[in-house]
Amino acid sequence: MSSLIERWQQAGMNNYGVPQAAFVRGEGAVITDEDGKQYVDFLGGIAVNALGHAHPAVVAAVTQQVRQLGHISNFYVAEPPVALAELLLALAGRAGRVVFTNSGAEANEAAFKISRLTGRTHVVATHGGFHGRTMGALALTGQPAKSDPFRPLPGSVTHTTFGDLSELSEAVTADTAMVILEPIQGENGVVVPPAGYLRGARDICDKAGALLVLDEVQTGIGRTGHWFHHQSEGIEPDIITLAKGLGGGLPIGACVAFGRAAELFTPGAHGTTFGGNPISCAAGLAVIRTIAGEGLLDHVKRVGEQLRRGVEGLNHPLISHVRGAGLLLGIVLTAPEAARVAAALKEAGFLVNAPQPDVIRLAPPLIISTEQADALIEALGGVL
Ligand code: PMP
Numbered sequence: 588m589s590s591l592i593e594r595w596q597q598a599g600m601n602n603y604g605v606p607q608a609a610f611v612r613g614e615g616a617v618i619t620d621e622d623g624k625q626y627v628d629f630l631g632g633i634a635v636n637a638l639g640h641a642h643p644a645v646v647a648a649v650t651q652q653v654r655q656l657g658h659i660s661n662f663y664v665a666e667p668p669v670a671l672a673e674l675l676l677a678l679a680g681r682a683g684r685v686v687f688t689n690s691g692a693e694a695n696e697a698a699f700k701i702s703r704l705t706g707r708t709h710v711v712a713t714h715g716g717f718h719g720r721t722m723g724a725l726a727l728t729g730q731p732a733k734s735d736p737f738r739p740l741p742g743s744v745t746h747t748t749f750g751d752l753s754e755l756s757e758a759v760t761a762d763t764a765m766v767i768l769e770p771i772q773g774e775n776g777v778v779v780p781p782a783g784y785l786r787g788a789r790d791i792c793d794k795a796g797a798l799l800v801l802d803e804v805q806t807g808i809g810r811t812g813h814w815f816h817h818q819s820e821g822i823e824p825d826i827i828t829l830a831k832g833l834g835g836g837l838p839i840g841a842c843v844a845f846g847r848a849a850e851l852f853t854p855g856a857h858g859t860t861f862g863g864n865p866i867s868c869a870a871g872l873a874v875i876r877t878i879a880g881e882g883l884l885d886h887v888k889r890v891g892e893q894l895r896r897g898v899e900g901l902n903h904p905l906i907s908h909v910r911g912a913g914l915l916l917g918i919v920l921t922a923p924e925a926a927r928v929a930a931a932l933k934e935a936g937f938l939v940n941a942p943q944p945d946v947i948r949l950a951p952p953l954i955i956s957t958e959q960a961d962a963l964i965e966a967l968g969g970v971l
Contacts, residue, residue: 591621607933613640616952616959618938627959629951630938634773634805634915637832637874639952644873645835652869659865661858667868674875675843678814681823684849687863688840691804691830692719695767697842697857698800698826699723699742702764704851705798709762710742713749717774718767718802727767730774750780752787759791765798765826766791770816773805773950776943777917779910785820798825798848804840805915808832809878809953812888812913819912832953835874839867883953887913890960894949897964903971914955918947918967931970937963 591609612619616639618628628636638645656665672685688694695718702710710727712718718727725733726740729749734740747754749772759766766788772778785801792799801824806816810832813819817827825848830840838861844852861867878884891913898909898918905928907919920928925941932939932947942948951959 615639626938629949631952634950635831636952639954644877648869648873665865667865668863671868671871683845690840692721692724694828694840694842695724701852705764707762707764710744711758711766713768714746715775756791759795763797767800769802770806776946777911789822800826804830837867837870901968916949920945935966
């Protein structure tokens with residue numbers, strides 16, 4: 588057995604179960620395990636490594652920031668968090684208020700807290716939605732296997748069928764503080780709602796005076812070929828939450844509130860020691876500037892299409908179709924064989940995962956090359 592995995596067990600570590608591999612190095616979209624075997628990383632740390640591993644811009648920004656100024660108390664401020672907040676608002680194209688966190692779950696906790704400042708308490712979320720593992724985020728999450736052992740969970744949350752506007756409109760009442768949903772459900776297997784769902788949710792929230800919170804932790808920061816996926820539907824949420832790709836490998840999350848939500852969210856209402864720490868923010872700035880500077884949003888759309896067409900073009904009876912957007916794709920199988928296919932792809936040197944028994948998820952770094960995409964399609968054909 589791998590020596591690192593053995594040590595993991597002896598050290599009593601416990602997160603997602605016994606690790607499937609131990610890695611020692613990464614460069615671009617390629618990572619190397621402790622035996623020296625190389626893999627093309629089509630999982631990107633599940634959508635975290637926006638620019639791949641050891642991207643020179645991130646390495647330079649982080650190194651420079653560590654040398655110049657590390658963590659300071661959040662009574663003070665430094666340039667990187669200010670610049671990153673400015674940039675996020677500029678990308679959203681709206682004025683607002685930003686609070687930085689350390690993770691996606693915490694960004695959603697912040698949104699949950701803001702919703703209480705409306706004076707209302709009821710929340711509507713979605714079946715299958717995933718918002719994190721802290722108690723509040725778990726209450727929003729619509730995956731009973733993850734949340735049921737921890738009941739009672741905070742708040743009064745109604746879960747509705749993702750994509751169903753009539754159910755949503757029935758669930759939202761005069762006491763609904765917020766509706767929270769993912770533009771595309773990532774953990775649930777890259778589930779895409781019908782066109783017009785986000786716009787419909789916006790209308791329902793407007794009529795009831797509820798906040799619309801979009802969890803863009805997995806879909807944001809270029810993942811789908813847009814800075815934020817909701818921009819593809821041209822709607823304006825009251826709050827967006829971000830994490831994962833924002834830090835390009837460093838821990839950071841953000842809760843970005845606009846309009847009425849921003850006014851409610853007065854300074855001092857939320858905070859965390861490391862939130863907005865200069866090093867993570869320097870990484871975030873490098874990520875966003877590189878995506879913009881290298882035209883990666885267009886690249887994401889192109890390679891995403893290439894992958895979709897290539898996989899569907901395999902015309903294999905085990906493949907039903909490909910869903911998702913940009914570089915967040917779910918290969919839907921006609922049988923519950925996703926774990927076996929993922930394991931075989933790993934043998935062949937490609938990392939993917941199986942968020943559902945019949946779905947393989949692709950979420951590679953945004954810098955994945957057309958050659959690497961072709962190689963995955965070929966390997967998938969071979970494995971099938
Ligand atoms: N929201 C979504 C949509 C996610 O995919 C995740 C993580 N998979 C989270 C929230 C939680 O983020 P974190 O693990 O950083 O707490």
